[in-house]
Amino acid sequence: MNKRITLMMVAVVFLWGINVVMIKSLTNYYPPLALAGIRMVLAAIFLLPAIFYPDGWKPVPRAAWGPICGVALFNIFLHQITLSLGINATSATHASLLLALNPLFTTLAASRAVNEPLTWNKAAGIFLGLSGVLFIVTNKTDAGQATLIGDGIMLAAMLVYVAGSLCVKKGAQYTRPLVITVYSHLIAAPFLVMLGLIVNPVWVYEGAFQPWPIAILLFSSWFSTALGAVLWNTGIHHIGASTASLFLNGQPVVGLFASALFLNEHLVWQHYLALILVLMGVSLGTGALAAWRKA
Structure with missing residues (x-):
């Protein structure tokens, strides 16, 4: 894996x-x-000009439309719904644990569906990364808020994202990851808006149009969602779904340290150990450390 990836x-x-x-x-x-629909519409608008890059608009190969629709269905529409419902129905501890199974399930599924090899390095990387996530979530005390239904929904959220990642890998055989990202957001966004209109009689609360919430909404939509999806799908194309998924173990760690910075949440020694384990797992499983040493 090169430095750019x-x-x-x-x-x-x-x-x-x-x-x-x-x-x-x-x-x-x-x-x-409602927030999911708003964010995806803003992300789709932000991504729309990219279909003209670099040589103007070109028709999408017919074989690519199936995987693109799969990404729209699994990675965006179903994942956003199950994630929103699951987080509200179970504890943050259980939610984090279930999402942390993504690299394991992605590696197993990719070895079957898209012939990505299951290596000892990947297995060790998954183990270290999952151990790091365990150190984070076992320090929380909200497990009593968990429900069986909520856990099931969070498991579904993880599984549909695995399915979507495999669709990205498949679609990249026919067209660029940027094209997959743009069209999948354009397809999924209207359906999320329609769902939001059906289930939400009220779309905004007091203060929603103040400068700070609007700034956060735009950054979340344009950079974290839109740009993040472009980079993620490009990464899957170059290094495979199973290797890319190992990086996801770093997400709860970054979220934890961001919460400490912006929300004044307290950090303890387990969190720093978790960071070390996740970094070791990603470095070992992806071969990133060895590649950087050779470069």
Whole structure:
């Protein structure tokens, strides 16, 4: 793995990690499902000019439309719905643990569906990364808020994202990851808006149009969601879904440190140990450290 791809995936981890904190803040101003629709529409608008890059608009190959629709369905529409419902129905501890299973399930699924090899390095990276996440979530005391239904929804959120990642890998055989990202957002955004209109009689709360919430909403939509998706899908194209998924273990760690910075949440020694384990797991599983030493 070269430095450019490594930096790209690290950027995704930071963008998505701080996005958790931003979305948590934005739910004070917008209902969760309404917020998902608003964010995806803004992201789709932001991404739209990219279909003309670099040589103007070109038709999408017919074979690519199936994977693109799969990304729209699994990575965006179903993932946003199950994530919003699941986080509200179970504890943050259980939610983090279930989402942390993503690298394991992605690696197993990719070895079957898209013939990505399951290596000892990847297995060790998954183990270290999951251990790091465990150190984070076992320090929380909200497990009593968990429900079986909520855990099931969060498991579904993780599984649909795995399915979407495999669709990205498949679609990249026919067209550029940027094209997949743009069209999947354009397809999914209207359906999320329609769902939001059905389930939310009120779309905004008091203070939603003040400068600070608007600034957070735009950064979350344009950079964490839109740009993050472009970088993520490009990474999957270059290094595969299973290797890319190992970076996701860094997301809760970044979210934790962002919460400490912006929300004044307290850090303890387990959190720093978790950071070390996740970094070791990503370095070992992706071969990033060895690649950087050779460069």
